[in-house]
Amino acid sequence: MKHKSNNLEYYTQKPGVGISLIVTLFSSLFLIGALFCKESEYNSYQGIAFLSLICEFIYGVGVFFILLRNKETYIHLTPFLILNWLIGCFSLNVFIPVFQDLPTWVYFTTVAFCVSNFFIYSNSDESRSTSIAFFINGLSFLLILYFAIYLIPIMPFSFLGIIALGLGFYGLVPAIVIIIHTITILRYINRDKNYVVSFSGGILVVLISLAVFTAGLNIESRKINQFGRINSFDQNNELPYYISISQNLKPNFFNEILLKKDLVYTPLPDIFDFRTFDSFGSKQFNERKIHNPFISIAYLFCKDLNLDNDDKINILKSNFDKRLETEEQLWSGKDLFTKSIKEDVKIYPETRLAYTEITMNIASEKDTRGQKEAIYSFQLPEGSVATSLSLWVNGTERKGVLTTKEKAKAAYKQIVGVEYRDPSLMQWKEGNKVVVRVFPINYKTPRTFKCGFTTPLKVEDNQMKYQSLSIKGPNISNAETTSRIQTVGNTKIETSKDFELNKGYYINQSKGLDDWEAHIPLTKVSNSFAWKNKIYEVKDIQKTTIPFKPSEIILDLNSSWTTKQIESFVELNKTNLFVIVNGKKKEINKDNFKAIELEFEDLHYSLLPLYEISRNSLIITKCGTFCANFEELEDSNYLKKIRTETKDRNLKVINISPDINPFWQTVKEQKYVDFFQTSLKNSLDLIHKKQFVLFKTDTNTVNIAPANISITESPQTSAIKTNGPNHIYRMYAFGKVLEEQVKIQNDSLVQNQYVDLAKDANIVTPISSLIVLETDEDYKNNGIEKNVDTLGNASINNDGAVPEPHEWLLIILGSTILFFYYKKHKKQTI
Numbered sequence: 001m002k003h004k005s006n007n008l009e010y011y012t013q014k015p016g017v018g019i020s021l022i023v024t025l026f027s028s029l030f031l032i033g034a035l036f037c038k039e040s041e042y043n044s045y046q047g048i049a050f051l052s053l054i055c056e057f058i059y060g061v062g063v064f065f066i067l068l069r070n071k072e073t074y075i076h077l078t079p080f081l082i083l084n085w086l087i088g089c090f091s092l093n094v095f096i097p098v099f100q101d102l103p104t105w106v107y108f109t110t111v112a113f114c115v116s117n118f119f120i121y122s123n124s125d126e127s128r129s130t131s132i133a134f135f136i137n138g139l140s141f142l143l144i145l146y147f148a149i150y151l152i153p154i155m156p157f158s159f160l161g162i163i164a165l166g167l168g169f170y171g172l173v174p175a176i177v178i179i180i181h182t183i184t185i186l187r188y189i190n191r192d193k194n195y196v197v198s199f200s201g202g203i204l205v206v207l208i209s210l211a212v213f214t215a216g217l218n219i220e221s222r223k224i225n226q227f228g229r230i231n232s233f234d235q236n237n238e239l240p241y242y243i244s245i246s247q248n249l250k251p252n253f254f255n256e257i258l259l260k261k262d263l264v265y266t267p268l269p270d271i272f273d274f275r276t277f278d279s280f281g282s283k284q285f286n287e288r289k290i291h292n293p294f295i296s297i298a299y300l301f302c303k304d305l306n307l308d309n310d311d312k313i314n315i316l317k318s319n320f321d322k323r324l325e326t327e328e329q330l331w332s333g334k335d336l337f338t339k340s341i342k343e344d345v346k347i348y349p350e351t352r353l354a355y356t357e358i359t360m361n362i363a364s365e366k367d368t369r370g371q372k373e374a375i376y377s378f379q380l381p382e383g384s385v386a387t388s389l390s391l392w393v394n395g396t397e398r399k400g401v402l403t404t405k406e407k408a409k410a411a412y413k414q415i416v417g418v419e420y421r422d423p424s425l426m427q428w429k430e431g432n433k434v435v436v437r438v439f440p441i442n443y444k445t446p447r448t449f450k451c452g453f454t455t456p457l458k459v460e461d462n463q464m465k466y467q468s469l470s471i472k473g474p475n476i477s478n479a480e481t482t483s484r485i486q487t488v489g490n491t492k493i494e495t496s497k498d499f500e501l502n503k504g505y506y507i508n509q510s511k512g513l514d515d516w517e518a519h520i521p522l523t524k525v526s527n528s529f530a531w532k533n534k535i536y537e538v539k540d541i542q543k544t545t546i547p548f549k550p551s552e553i554i555l556d557l558n559s560s561w562t563t564k565q566i567e568s569f570v571e572l573n574k575t576n577l578f579v580i581v582n583g584k585k586k587e588i589n590k591d592n593f594k595a596i597e598l599e600f601e602d603l604h605y606s607l608l609p610l611y612e613i614s615r616n617s618l619i620i621t622k623c624g625t626f627c628a629n630f631e632e633l634e635d636s637n638y639l640k641k642i643r644t645e646t647k648d649r650n651l652k653v654i655n656i657s658p659d660i661n662p663f664w665q666t667v668k669e670q671k672y673v674d675f676f677q678t679s680l681k682n683s684l685d686l687i688h689k690k691q692f693v694l695f696k697t698d699t700n701t702v703n704i705a706p707a708n709i710s711i712t713e714s715p716q717t718s719a720i721k722t723n724g725p726n727h728i729y730r731m732y733a734f735g736k737v738l739e740e741q742v743k744i745q746n747d748s749l750v751q752n753q754y755v756d757l758a759k760d761a762n763i764v765t766p767i768s769s770l771i772v773l774e775t776d777e778d779y780k781n782n783g784i785e786k787n788v789d790t791l792g793n794a795s796i797n798n799d800g801a802v803p804e805p806h807e808w809l810l811i812i813l814g815s816t817i818l819f820f821y822y823k824k825h826k827k828q829t830i
Contacts, residue, residue, distance in 0.1 A: 020080040023059040027052045027087045034094045035107075052091040056084045078180070079117040085173045086110055089147075092170045098154065099147075100266055100291040106143065113140035117181070120188060131198040134189075138202020141181070146293050148174035150268075214298040220254040221302040227602075228306050238638035239607065242311035243628060248602045250559075251319045251626075257295060258305060259312045259320075266291045267299040285313055286325050286333070318628040319604075324377040324472050327435060330416045331373035335365040336441060336474035341513055343483040344796050347466060349491045349520055351527045351538045352457045352707040353727050354466050357388070357796045362438060362474065363446040371420060371440035374447070376473035378434045381455050382660065383706050385734040386434045386764035387727070388452035388793035391424040391772040397450075399793045400426065400770035402759050403784045408769035411782035412437065415773060422774040424449055428764045430629045431662035449772075452794045454727040454734075456707035459522060464707075466518040476513050483508040485518060488725075494519045525709055527724030531791070532760075533716045536729045541703055541710045542696035548652060549690045550618035552576045555588060556608055557600040560622050560657070565680060566593050569620065572687060580608055605661060607638065610672065611645035618692070619673070620683060621664065622657045629662035643742070646672045652692050654683045669738045677705070702735030711735070725799035726791050733761035741766060760790045 030052030063081050066074050090107070093099045119133035151158070151171050158171030189195040227248040228241075249255055261267055264287045305312070316322040342359035362374050378386075389400030403411075405427065412425040416439045425437045434453070441447050457464035485506040487493060497516035499506035528537035555561075555569060557579055569577065570593045578585045579596055588596050605627035608619065633639040651673040655664065660677070668675040676693050678686075686692060695703045700713040711732040716722075737744070737754050744751045744767060751767055758768035770793075773779050779786060 014076050017076070017080075020059070020063070020077055023055055024080060024083060024087075027055045027059075027084055027091075030055065031087050031091050031094075034091065053088055056088040056091065060084055060088065076121065078184075079114065079121050082117060082177050082180070083114040085170070085177060086114065086144075089170045089173050098151070098171070101288060103290055103292050106293065109140045109143050112136050113144060116140070121184065131194050134195045134198035135202045137185075138199040138204075139206055140202075141199075142203060142206050143293060144174055144177055144181070146297070148178045150293075151175065210294065210297060213294065214301050216254050217258060217298045218302045220252070221258055221305065224249065224255070224258065224305055225303055238609070238636060238641065240311070240314075240633070240636055242307055242314055243607065243633075245307070245311075246315045246318050246628060247605055247607070249315065249319055250602075250604060256316070256320055258302070259307075259316050260287075261299060261305070261312075262309060263287070263312060263316075264289060265295045265299075268296045284326060284328055285309075285316075285322075286327070286329050288334070314628070314632050318632060319626055321626065323429070323433070324375065324435070327375050327377075329373060329375060330413065331371055331439060333373055333375060333474055336362060336372050336374050337365065338474055338476045338479040339363045339446065340480040341476070341482070343468070343481065343513070345466065345483070345485045345518075346796055346799070347457070347485065347487045347491070347493070347518070347520060348527070348725055348727070348799075349457075349464065349487060349489060349523045350525060351724055351728055352459070352464055352525060352704075352709050353725070353731065354455050354457055355387075355452060355725070355727055355794060355796060355799065356455060356469060357450060357452045357794075358469065358471070359448065359450040360473075361446060361448050362441055364441055364443045366443055371442055373416065374438045374441055374474050376436045376438075376471060377429075378436070378451070378453070379470035379472075380432045380434060380453055381458065381467045381469075381706070382432055382665070383704050383731075384432060384453055384455040385730060386426055386428070386451065386770070387454050387730050387762060388450070388795065389424060389426045389436070389770040389772060390450040390793065391422065391438065392448040393422050393772075393774055398772050398774075400424070400772045401779060401784060401786050402762050402764075402768055402770050402790075404755055405767055405769045407782065407784055408771040411771055411773065411778070411784060414782060415439075415778065421778075422772075423778075424772040426451060426764050426770040428766050428769070430631050430666060430766075432665065434764060452796070454730050454794065456704045456709070456731070457520065458706045459708045462522050464520045464522055466520070468514075468516045470515060471513055477511070479512060481510050481513055483510070483516075487520070491520055491523070527728065528722050529724040529726055529728040530716055530722040531726070531729050535714050535716045535722060536724075536732050537712050537714065538724065538728055539710050539712060541705065541708045544694050544696050545691050546694055547690060548616075548618070548692035550576070550616060550652065550687075551614045552578055552585075552617040553687065554585075554608070554613060554617055554619045555579050556606055556619055556621035557597070558603045558606055558622065558624065559601055560604075560624055561597070561600070563594065563597060565622070565656070566597055568680065568684060569687075572684070574687075580606070583609060583612075605663075607633075607663065609638070609641075610649070610651060610667075611641040613649065613651060615649045615651075617649075617651055618687070619651060619653045621653060621655050623655055623659050623661045623664055624657070625659050625661060627661040627663045630666045642667075642672065647742075650674075652676070654678060654686070654692075656680045656683055670741045671739065702732050702739070704731060704735065727794065727799065729791065730761045730763050730794065733757050734763050734765060737763070737765040737767065759787050762787070762791050762793055 034052060060081060063074070063077050067077065067081070090099075090110075093102075116133040116137040119130055120137060151174055154171050155175075158169065185199065189199060224245055227245050257265065263285045266289060307315070313322075313326055317326055339361040344357040344359070345354060347354045358378075360376070364372055390397050391400075392398070408425055409427070412423050415421050415423040420440065423439060427435045429435055436449065436451055438447050438449050453469065455466070457466055459465075483497070483499070485493065485495070485499060486504070493506065495506070495516060495518045497508055497514060499508045525538045525540055528535050530536075553569070553574055553576055555566065555577065557566070570588060570590050577588050579588050580586070581596070581599060586596070605624055607628065613619070630639060653664070653673045653675045655675065655677045656679065658677075660668070664675070667673055674692070674694060678693070695705065696710075697703065698712070701710050703710045711728055713732065737758055740750065740754060744754055755767055758765050762770075764770055771784070773782070773784075776786075
């Protein structure tokens with residue numbers, strides 16, 4: 001250790017080392033500052049990078065001429081010269097983006113190359129440390145070689161740049177460094193074979209890693225192209241071309257990289273095409289574009305996917321759940337993070353409902369400039385509805401106002417895009433999702449918003465299950481999270497997360513937002529809510545078993561089906577058992593079911609041509625969690641035919657999976673088919689008995705299947721107990737809007753009727769949104785009227801339970817007695 005310390009002291013005393021250390025330190029700090037400011041969108045980052053260039057340029061020219069005149073005396077400054085040249089390259093890249101945005105590992109690898117040069121160029125006799133330095137140098141050497149080759153196309157411009165401004169020299173730096181370093185390495189490795197092994201070993205590790213990565217990427221690209229070619233012969237013209245690839249594409253690391261080519265990762269042929277996101281296509285993808293050398297090289301050995309950028313984005317949305325990344329963003333959300341989360345849950349066992357209130361504190365990283373826009377996505381359990389939104393403006397909570405989705409969107413764009421002031425917007429999205437936007441946010445003005453969701457408790461195995469919300473948004477993983485559960489009534493509760501009972505509440509404190517569940521014993525439903533002379537009563541869902549002899553039984557096969565499951569249906573010996581292969585019906589039986597199963601081993605979801613299936617057919621499906629949804633199929637003939645030619649076919653669907661994907665969810669909600677979710681055993685039993693289970697429906701009844709309840713509207717009478725929460729009415733209104741979506745889409749008068757219903761219940765639906773604006777004048781200017789005589793925003797502390805008429809009488813009588821007692825007592829005192 002003492003020997004190393006002496007070596008360091010000796011080295012620092014050599015001529016020129018002191019000034020080199022100072023210049024390198026300042027140049028490095030200026031570069032780091034410029035990169036940090038660029039990431040933070042600080043407008044003066046170019047000036048900081050220019051300071052680094054000035055320091056480095058003066059130093060580089062001086063040292064270069066000193067070395068030419070007195071090489072032997074100053075040869076030890078060569079590593080400093082190389083380091084400062086490369087700092088100059090990266091500094092120039094800050095405001096002339098030749099390399100474009102580079103990942104962090106590139107900078108660290110370059111630093112490793114330069115640091116290892118100091119050990120190699122020092123003529124040290126310590127073979128162990130020098131061998132390690134040669135190995136590290138070999139690992140990082142190929143990156144400098146990559147930059148040298150990469151800059152060959154602009155070398156002619158670099159020579160012109162030297163004549164004009166001198167800055168063009170940096171286009172030649174990697175090539176010059178490679179020449180100098182190669183000569184030096186060849187000279188040193190002749191002294192010791194261990195150096196050859198170490199340096200070659202470093203290079204070999206990189207080449208093997210690159211080869212393995214490229215092979216994996218190439219295998220997946222060939223698979224994707226093969227899917228496209230094979231399916232093009234049987235391509236359903238009703239569906240977009242990309243669907244056949246999406247259906248056969250298993251989400252993995254390599255596929256995501258392939259699909260992000262041009263969207264996120266820059267391929268080498270397009271390096272010098274300085275395009276913005278506007279050139280990608282009609283759809284937006286909100287991820288920073290990166291020039292990753294490792295990925296760019298691998299792209300060279302992979303065939304291009306026969307997909308345009310819009311198709312890639314659609315596959316990323318359906319297969320990789322990248323729908324939040326494609327949301328229209330008016331302002332950057334970079335450098336935002338979620339500082340804290342309050343998750344407040346109130347469970348109503350007697351109504352099998354829960355209300356979840358999420359309060360988010362959003363902040364921006366220090367020293368960031370400009371206004372930011374935060375976008376959050378909430379994945380809700382099936383049947384859930386958003387019922388409240390608040391934004392804190394100047395320290396005061398302003399509650400959301402419910403209006404049509406068109407008015408809310410237009411007002412948000414006007415306030416954010418033109419006036420740059422405070423709004424928040426909550427929108428319904430297909431597939432049980434809600435998106436919340438908040439603007440503006442910066443370092444000096446962090447924001448707080450609150451939103452609430454009414455969710456049904458899922459009934460499973462004689463228990464009710466509460467499922468926490470899945471939230472995506474700005475850096476949630478490090479947020480300080482406090483979760484609280486309270487129940488109405490004395491109810492035992494078990495959770496998958498560690499909660500502690502404290503003053504009647506279950507409390508948990510953690511980092512980030514974990515998925516968790518709560519299980520409550522199943523109780524009998526016995527609650528109702530009174531609103532505007534109507535009673536909304538919660539009852540057990542009414543199921544009815546009807547005789548049903550299907551004309552055909554269609555097995556909706558995909559890769560999630562097991563051989564045993566398929567075999568169990570085949571053994572029913574039905575002559576009307578079919579599968580749909582490439583849009584054509586094919587009989588499946590004991591002799592061919594294993595061969596047919598192989599045809600579906602790569603199919604991860606299907607989109608059956610429901611409009612072509614025989615009337616009175618039974619479809620057996622097993623849903624996964626992902627697929628294309630109605631929004632992504634909006635312009636296709638397939639969806640048009642689903643909407644116009646399916647409802648009158650009397651199709652029945654049994655889902656033997658506990659999951660439901662976005663496509664079947666919408667088909668179920670809009671009642672294109674009769675949908676029933678049950679086990680494999682029950683489905684076989686229903687087929688054997690020639691029966692089907694329907695939920696009893698009525699004009700004034702809404703069924704909430706996950707909770708096994710229905711909510712019925714009836715005239716108000718004193719005979720019915722009405723002490724339930726207002727969430728009962730909100731769920732009823734939401735169910736009604738979803739049931740009538742088809743009518744709403746085709747009739748503006750019907751749409752207005754259901755918008756009024758949504759306003760009355762204050763619920764976010766396909767036709768309504770919640771918006772918070774800074775002032776009352778803003779609502780007026782944007783044609784949004786504040787809702788009067790409605791339920792308004794839901795609240796954890798005020799669930800709106802209304803006393804019964806005789807309870808009102810007791811309250812009034814008690815208050816009157818207390819009033820007269822107080823008056824009498826006051827007179828006696830006087």
